[in-house]
Amino acid sequence: xxxxxxxxxxxxxxxxxxxxxxxxxxxxxxxxxxxxxxxxxxxxxxxxxxxxxxxxxxxxxxxxxxxxxxxxxxxxxxxxxxxxxxxxxxxxxxxxxxxxxxxxxxxxxxxxxxxxxxxxxxxxxxxxxxxxxxxxxxxxxxxxxxxxxxxxxxxxxxxxxxxxxxxxxxxxxxxxxxxxxxxxxxxxxxxxxxxxxxxxxxxxxxxxxxxxxxxxxxxxxxxxxxxxxxxxxxxxxxxxxxxxxxxxxxxxxxxxxxxxxxxxxxxxxxxxxxxxxxxxxxxxxxxxxxxxxx
Numbered sequence: 469x470x471x472x473x474x475x476x477x478x479x480x481x482x483x484x485x486x487x488x489x490x491x492x493x494x495x496x497x498x499x500x501x502x503x504x505x506x507x508x509x510x511x512x513x514x515x516x517x518x519x520x521x522x523x524x525x526x527x528x529x530x531x532x533x534x535x536x537x538x539x540x541x542x543x544x545x546x547x548x549x550x551x552x553x554x555x556x557x558x559x560x561x562x563x564x565x566x567x568x569x570x571x572x573x574x575x576x577x578x579x580x581x582x583x584x585x586x587x588x589x590x591x592x593x594x595x596x597x598x599x600x601x602x603x604x605x606x607x608x609x610x611x612x613x614x615x616x617x618x619x620x621x622x623x624x625x626x627x628x629x630x631x632x633x634x635x636x637x638x639x640x641x642x643x644x645x646x647x648x649x650x651x652x653x654x655x656x657x658x659x660x661x662x663x664x665x666x667x668x669x670x671x672x673x674x675x676x677x678x679x680x681x682x683x684x685x686x687x688x689x690x691x692x693x694x695x696x697x698x699x700x701x702x703x704x705x706x707x708x709x710x711x712x713x714x715x716x717x718x719x720x721x722x723x724x725x726x727x728x729x730x731x732x733x734x735x736x737x738x739x740x741x742x743x744x745x746x747x748x749x750x751x752x753x754x755x756x757x758x759x760x761x762x
Contacts, residue, residue, distance in 0.1 A: 538675075
């Protein structure tokens, strides 16, 4: 039976692995060829996320006065790739699902370089004086490469070899993975050291929720502004909006807990999950109601 620290550390990579297998099941080689056919949406959207979202997190954290630890967690979430749920919400919104898949897949690959680089700078700037943190850039690159590239490749291989099976059972597979993720988290929660989380003052928690809601709304607007600047069609535009807003909290939590050994730096990941995801889902539903079925 795993020791308590081990149980708390393996749940993050296990959840991420399952999520990335799901992403891989959505991909075919043709999805990557879309980079050549739509370079403006893909390249412009990826570069804008990498450059603008960390700045947005810093601005929101400063404006709402959140603590340095929560601000550092917000930076980790911002530099994480867009989440697998982006593709599902794009389908719900009747947006460009192929673009959402491509952005998510390429962002997941690129984050093996961009995440440790930008996170190292942001964490040193925010916590360098209060907490001595040495970000293991080389180790994180290796961990993220194995946690992202391998499961994506597995998912793509399963789809390539058993396309009919995946097509018939995709919803069942998604539900099964989500149930497995819930079971993993439930099994690990009793072993997690919540001393840091319980020590978070109520005022900080309230400020974090308010700031997270503001971040999600601002990210929606920022994604829309970038899409308009890139002159994207409406379906592409909304797919990019979702990619800006729904970040992969599993990646951010893994960096915080496994890479840095800091549960408190994962607190913002949870706040983002309970605020940004519902806001993005509401936006997707609103667009679905306004967009006729094709």
